[in-house]
Amino acid sequence: RKEVEQDPGPFNVPEGATVAFNCTYSNSASQSFFWYRQDCRKEPKLLMSVYSSGNEDGRFTAQLNRASQYISLLIRDSKLSDSATYLCVVRTLTGANNLFFGTGTRLTVIP
Amino acid sequence: DTAVSQTPKYLVTQMGNDKSIKCEQNLGHDTMYWYKQDSKKFLKIMFSYNNKELIINETVPNRFSPKSPDKAHLNLHINSLELGDSAVYFCASSQAPGGMGEKLFFGSGTQLSVL
Numbered sequence: 001r002k003e004v005e006q007d008p009g010p011f012n013v014p015e016g017a018t019v020a021f022n023c024t025y026s027n028s029a030s031q032s033f034f035w036y037r038q039d040c041r042k043e044p045k046l047l048m049s050v051y052s053s054g055n056e057d058g059r060f061t062a063q064l065n066r067a068s069q070y071i072s073l074l075i076r077d078s079k080l081s082d083s084a085t086y087l088c089v090v091r092t093l094t095g096a097n098n099l100f101f102g103t104g105t106r107l108t109v110i111p
Numbered sequence: 112d113t114a115v116s117q118t119p120k121y122l123v124t125q126m127g128n129d130k131s132i133k134c135e136q137n138l139g140h141d142t143m144y145w146y147k148q149d150s151k152k153f154l155k156i157m158f159s160y161n162n163k164e165l166i167i168n169e170t171v172p173n174r175f176s177p178k179s180p181d182k183a184h185l186n187l188h189i190n191s192l193e194l195g196d197s198a199v200y201f202c203a204s205s206q207a208p209g210g211m212g213e214k215l216f217f218g219s220g221t222q223l224s225v226l
Contacts, residue, residue, distance in 0.1 A: 032213070034214075036215075041220075042219065043201055043218060043219050043220050044201075044215075044217050046215070049214075087154065091213065099215070101153075101154040101155075103151065103152055104152055
């Protein structure tokens, strides 16, 4: 079983739409959670960390559900510039290799 | 100012050749990483060094050999290149390994194509 699983998409949504992605993780000892954004042919960049109480950054809202072991990312009022792949990243505190990336969810915002 | 820089950006080579990718970070971080992203976009850790000491060595063929001359540099040498080595290789750094809320800073990637 993979440490982190995401729906690869693609999600094709019109401008202005609200879209949500989920990501599940298998290790209940996971401690830190992140969403990274990767544009085509570019490097991943941190979009936002995900806190237990949930957090919001402008049009982006991240939620954590420890009981069901998933995190979510909600994007409101989608812009063309939001088109990218969104990577779910989970960190455990066990072992030296403790950072796990999902395969990403591809989003395309259509004019 | 580029935080994590890796060279070359593109590398096209024949099977059986030996090649190196260089990485440097100017963030003062203690930990550096090499990741491989294959055609399915899965980002997989290969190696990690903390202050020049190897701390992560995933199941990677021993044709791949990382070298960290100092904590600001982590190079990757690949011997006897194979077709399956074609991928994008990302270097990354972070303040420290295993810490809470660690942000990774990635280089812009090296697109390796083995013909």
